[in-house]
Amino acid sequence: MTHDGSMSPSTASANDPSAIAPVSAWDRYQPWRRTVEVLAWVILFAVNAIAGTLTTVIDIHRFDLDIPHWAPAVWETSSCVTALALAPLLVWYTRKVPFHIDTWRRALALHLLGSVVWSVAHVVGMVTIRKLVYVGLGESYDFGSWGMNLVYEYLKDVRSYTYMVLWIEGYRLLMRRWQGEASVLTTPDDVPEPAVPERPERFLVRKLGKEFLIAASEVEWLQASSNYVNLHLRGRDYPLRTTMAAIETQLDPARFVRVHRSYMVNLDCVGEIEPLESGDARITMHDGSKIPCSRRYRGALRQERRAA
Known part of the structure; x- marks a missing residue:
């Protein structure tokens, strides 16, 4: 950058954070930041998919249900893959509708609306994937009553939506504190x-x-x-x-x-x-x-x- 010619080197060093730490941990993190952020989302949903599959398999064996052994993996993976695909849109939406003390009521209302849209998109996406996988395996997937199941899925999705918004805002707060x-x-x-x-x-x-x-x-x-x-x-x-x-x-x-x-x-x-x-x-x-x-x-x- 262009410095004021009247500024002495000692004054510039005193007022310049980068002069104290030319290559900080923040600087070293920047080339890796996008990779770390993407991997964090992938790992988060991969862990959720594995945990959800194992839980469902345990319930199937516990209650002796007549469900194919591959079905739980399809259900959980389709849900997590769809949620992962929607994550960039949620990141964008949280930028457009941030939470602040003076506007939190408006932001809360908009995020409640956003959670409904997100849930519908999530359900449509995962049902589509399940139907395609079932057809490929020579089976038929029945989601059941859309009205009742959309309400059921929303009650789960609104919690996931809340956790993800908190995850995103918490990360941004950390980045701002680290960056300055x-x-x-x-x-x-x-x-x-x-x-x-x-x-x-x-x-x-x-x-x-x-x-x-x-x-x-x-x-x-x-x-x-x-x-x-x-x-x-x-x-x-x-x-x-x-x-x-x-x-x-x-x-x-x-x-x-x-x-x-x-x-x-x-x-x-x-x-x-x-x-x-x-x-x-x-x-x-x-x-x-x-x-x-x-x-x-x-x-x-x-x-x-x-x-x-």
Whole structure:
């Protein structure tokens, strides 16, 4: 990134978390993160499928039921495979409908609705798989009364849905704590609040029990993400609990420019602007990151760069 020439090396080191730990455990985890997350889901559902199959087999032998020995494995595997296929949609939905103290009632209502949709999709998917497997084995699968069985399956699925949402949100909370969360450096209690909110010169980053200060001018670009705005600098993102509209009014307009509904850039960190046939543009930052620029903001970006 581009540093302010007036900043001394000692000051930069004091305000730069990455200067203290250039290669942290967080950095080492990033190349493996997607693999670990996918494997965690696969292992979770594989364990559920095995446990469910063994439990059903035990019940069949206990009650001496006339059920083929392969049927429990088909039932449990079809359920878990369908749930695993729906997991990415649930991850996406929890991003769109996050739980926060001020909006938890709305989020709860939307998640109750989401659990119904998820359950119906889960039942339809697993029944389809079972019918296909049964046909392949020369058998016929009968799900029974759809009305009664949908209610029965929902009573089980709503619990699974709840556990998965808690799993997802718990993991995200852990990642935010590990990565570090930013907040605007507040005015001391003994100093009166200004009538007009001042632009923050620094952000406070809390990370695993430690606190760091980062200069606002060092933020390379910002990206809106649900109820957060990620501050990007030196290859790291620090989520700030705010909206893009709110942070836009606080940052220096001579330095930070809105280029997209979800992005702002630091003009000092912009490398190239590539026009696209659609009328939009693609911004290449000094660190190589590609930022979309919509046609709505393209003219303002061009004027600001000339002025700079």
